Amino acid sequence: MKKIGILNSEISRVISELGHMDMIVIADAGLPIPLHVKRIDLALKEGIPSFIETVETVLQEMCVENAYLAQEMESASPTKKGELIAVLPGVPIKVITHEELKALTHQAKAVIRTGEFTSFANVVLEAGVIF
Secondary structure (H helix, E strand, C coil): CCCCCCCCHHHHHHHHHCCCCCEEEEECCCCCCCCCCEEEECCCECCECCHHHHHHHHHCCCCEEEEEEECHHHHHCHHHHHHHHHCCCCCCEEEECHHHHHHHHCCCCEEEECCCCCCCCCEEEEECCCC
């Protein structure tokens, strides 16, 4: 049994297989997920697991070069946006429309679906390199 880090085998595998500029998405419970993209469904019930908790856990193992979030998050979920920015220190954040974010999901290696019920609580994480 794995002793430390992410215990979810699908998330651990996806992160270990990422190359430079590959993307994963951490999503609220309502974001549409393209059929051809790997869905890692963690949603158990409303709020479990939370969006921020999931982002924090993924960031422990993933080198992130850029993060993309929807501009609609500012007006619909400003508190959640602030929490997200706080857990991404030093990571450039690119604000795009929600439609552009949904388009990026088609390029993602995986979408991790959380139990988050906050509107627009989604982020696309672009992998960096550790060297």
